[in-house]
Amino acid sequence: MPFDLRSLPVDRRTEAALGARGLEYRLVDPADRAGLDAWSQADNRGFHHARPRESDLEHERRIFAERRVHGVYDPTAAEPELPVATISSWPTGLSVPGGRSVDAWAVSSVTVAPTHRRKGIARALMEAELRSAVDAGAALAMLTATEATIYGRFGFSPAARSATVVVDRRRAAWAGPDAPGRVHLVDPRSLRDAAPQIARRAVARTPGEIDRWAGLLDRVLGVTDPESEGARRTRAIRYDDEHGEPQGFATYRIVREPDRPGVLEFDFLAAATDDAERALWRTLIEVDFITEVRGHLRSVDEPLPWLLEDPRAVRFEELVDHLWVRVLDPVAALGARRFGVGGSLTLEVDDPLGHAQGTFELEVSGSGRAEVRRVEQADAARAAASRRSRQAGGLKLGVRELGSILLGDVRATTLARAGRITETGSGALELADRMFAASRAPQLSVWF
Ligand SMILES: CC(C)(COP(=O)(O)OP(=O)(O)OC[C@H]1O[C@@H](n2cnc3c(N)ncnc32)[C@H](O)[C@@H]1OP(=O)(O)O)[C@@H](O)C(=O)NCCC(=O)NCCS
Known part of the structure; x- marks a missing residue:
């Protein structure tokens, strides 16, 4: 994803939503050393780490110079220069089955100060990140989570275990x-x-x-x-x-x-x-x-x-x-990987936030290469007829389930047993299991 990080503007919707509550949502300029150090202090505090030493700050200046760093500031706080919420993100590759990589948007440093928790600040930040990721052309967003109950509501789901x-x-x-x-x-x-x-x-x-x-x-x-x-x-x-x-x-x-x-x-x-x-x-x-x-x-x-x-x-x-993965563009996310076997599947994806909502036709050749097409609403009837004539089955699933089967971490049949995927044609689940299987179990060996 060749892309200039600085070219993306601050998300106006989140800026306005937080502004209406008297909070300032700002991009931190990596050249502003004092501003970036204050942001790092808040990030470390948010994760209950010790106060960073000069050598830690030096390291973080280097890391965050390559990222989009946002802070939320409360002008009425005792230390208004320290953000009351932090988040960082950057475009990067995620390895997918077949030795290839997909354009992804990594999200990190999500913290909200205990004095400002549960007022919707994290939600405003996450929704802005998803919109920015879409604008940057990412196929999916991804993160590692401190708690498993936070990110499902934004469409994220576990995609690789360790x-x-x-x-x-x-x-x-x-x-x-x-x-x-x-x-x-x-x-x-x-x-x-x-x-x-x-x-x-x-x-x-x-x-x-x-x-x-x-x-x-x-x-x-x-x-x-x-x-x-x-x-x-x-x-x-x-x-x-x-x-x-x-x-x-x-x-x-x-x-x-x-x-x-x-x-x-x-x-x-x-x-x-x-x-x-x-x-x-x-x-x-x-x-x-x-x-x-x-x-x-x-x-x-x-x-x-x-x-x-x-x-x-x-x-x-x-x-x-x-x-944890959050699919944003099913065509790009599915099209990047190689599949275990050839076959056709129609995926009807439900996404409450809209980004990945739609019906997608996945055609995989014998070599495992995929062609993925979004079925436009007007074509839906024609696509259904074509599917019937090809006897191609399909799955109805949410964006979270799509994220979890994407790399082969969990089988579609397992999610169907959990009542989270439904088959729309006989044999589709079994075919999906074989198509999405990866020869190497997905793994992530670092925190980010
Ligand atoms: C997790 C954290 C960022 C949430 O910030 P917040 O501003 O309080 O969250 P919001 O008010 O925007 O909450 C958004 C939604 O998430 C839910 N939620 C937030 N934190 C949650 C948690 N720890 N566990 C379960 N649900 C949580 C809220 O109930 C709310 O639900 P709803 O909108 O569906 O009703 C904050 O608690 C924090 O800084 N925790 C410590 C650091 C951390 O663990 N960060 C996560 C890094 S991966």
Whole structure:
């Protein structure tokens, strides 16, 4: 989505709605250092984080320079320069099945001060974001949620789950193949050159992952604040293939008391190849003098149990809905991915906010490529007749259900069993299951 972030105006409807309540809805200029720092203070406060240090603010200035940052200001508050509500957003890619990416609109930093809660401020901000995303040409909006009860009302729904993979170190005897390359222990900061490219390739092969933003890897690698406790604890391994090319890396820390075995924890394992993924996992679970390995935000179909002599050494804990998606343009969202099998389906989508409302014909060829067409109201009767003659079935579903089946995270039949999708022609549900299936379970391994 080639697009100048600054070219989008402030959403006038939200500006007027909040203005009528005496509140100012403003875009924060990234060049206004004091304004951006005040916004960061409010964002950190909203998420119950500690007050940011200068090094944190420095990092945030870099991150938010690439985003659209809005604040809501109350001129009557004791500290009127601090926003009473924050939100940020940016256009970015979301990986979809088939190794491709869809133009998406990431939303983050949604906070409203406790003094201003439940007055409709978050609603006004979210509705503005959806309108801006449509104006920018995004096929969908996406976010990660602190609470699962907030965003459904705006059409968001879980689209990729993640789990903590816990390995009992003493039972974890490797039974998988040896990787042809080699794992090296390295200084995390030495990965600065190789990491972005590896991360890009790892993201591209995993539906549900979003493009990594500038600054994220610096934080992961401890570059942002090298003397902080977290950075000093961070260790790193890199996998080089048989030609000496880096293909994956992981950063981890060992949490332990003196003279006691520790627990190895990691948040970041990026592998561009299956060899790299296996070799990194193997190195992590074979570290001595630890009792347990905990990998956070891992895939729910991590192949690890299949690589061990005792698959029960692995437990999947904290299974969470992690990526939430809100389809805005079904034609673009569906058209971006590859499908499991060919077939025709008519999707009647209900969207209370209107953006994705309509009837859509999805025609998938034998190679999995999709052609998607919005059926105009005037054509509906003709389309129904054509559907009958082709014996093509269809589904009636809400925009949330469309978001949840989009990447293959949940089957249409499961949502039908929950009473959330209805079949309009016999066999359509079963066909939808096969069409929407993804060969790799969608996963999102970062918060944003
Ligand atoms: C979540 C948060 C932003 C909501 O802000 P708010 O201005 O109070 O929300 P609104 O008044 O606009 O509420 C909009 C709707 O969401 C509902 N809602 C808001 N917060 C909710 C919550 N935490 N759980 C369930 N429903 C919630 C409201 O009841 C309202 O429902 P309705 O309009 O359908 O009747 C605010 O509580 C907050 O800052 N929380 C802490 C930080 C956080 O968790 N942010 C979310 C980041 S993903």
